[in-house]
Amino acid sequence: MPLVLSPMTEEDIPAYSEILWSAFDRGLMPLFYPNGRTPEIDKHTFRHNLKAFRTDLDQRYMKVIDTDLPPGDKDPQQEGRIVSVSLWHVYDHDRTDEEMKKAEERGKEDGFAPGANVAMMEAFFGTLAACKKEILGNRAYIYPPKMQLLNLIPILALATGTFASPSVPPLDYGPCHQKMLGGSTHVVQAINDFCSKRDITVPSSYAWTGVKRGTEWAGNIPGKHLGTSRVRIDGFCSNGHSWVPQYWCKKQFLDVCAKGNYNGFGEGFFGKNGCQKFIIEDGYGPIAQ
Helix, strand or coil, X not given: CCEEXXXXXXHHHHHHHHXXXXXXCCCCHHHHCCCCCCHHHHHHHHHHHHHHHHXXXXXXXXXXXXXXXXXXXXXXXXXXXXXXXXXXXXXXXXXXXXXXXXXXXXXXXXXXXXXXCHHHHHHHHHHHHHHHHHHCCCCCEEECHHHHHHHHHHHHHHXXXXXXXXXXXXXXXXXXXXXXXXXCCCHHXXXXXXXXXXXXXXXXXXXXXXXXXXXXXXXXXXCEECCEEEEEEEECEXXXXXXXXXHHHHHHXXXXXXXXXXXXXXXXXXXXXHCEEEEEEECCCCCCC
């Protein structure tokens, strides 16, 4: 099976589009296009890919040809069949805010294909964009977006909250709610509000400061706390800024609450080697050091 790696040409776009659809057919495509593949979707996809190939100078397209196989229906060359493709974005210099804004606007020019699940696609790609902006910013970098999609489907599904994975258990609020009977610690509200942010990274000012809910002082009932509750994440992981998906943000805080004191206050260590410290504490006064 002799394989030949070479740059793609404009004539390879039909084969490129076909391979992309096949690669994501059982993952993303049914979510993006719930009514199935149509000729209108194919036309929109082809026009979008062709335009990007011609105009986006930051993109690098590559293909792998198996020279032992006969050309496929959409293969323009006669020396074999395209069996794999890749798309790399190469940003070889730090970009200005204006350059970033123009790139974002170019990406939205074509809109969505007919029959697309717009809400799903906006949530999914919005999460990707937010994470890149938070972690990479305007710096020079190289990444393969299509490869990222294959690797990040499970975790981004949880982050967007737009579809459920059968392997992911539902969130259990029960034990944490039990800590609130007879009074209000505001913990659950603080957890939900804090974890509603889709691009939480540790460390960051947002994670460190956290979210506080409740009143500054509302008196005491024996065994109950009626003031404020704060949730936040401290820590520093070896890979630098580590992203906390929404689902795991809520689940791990609920675990801390369930194992905490009568108010649900406590702390737990998560992430690689316990590098993330999830904290639920009294929100009255400054952040505990």
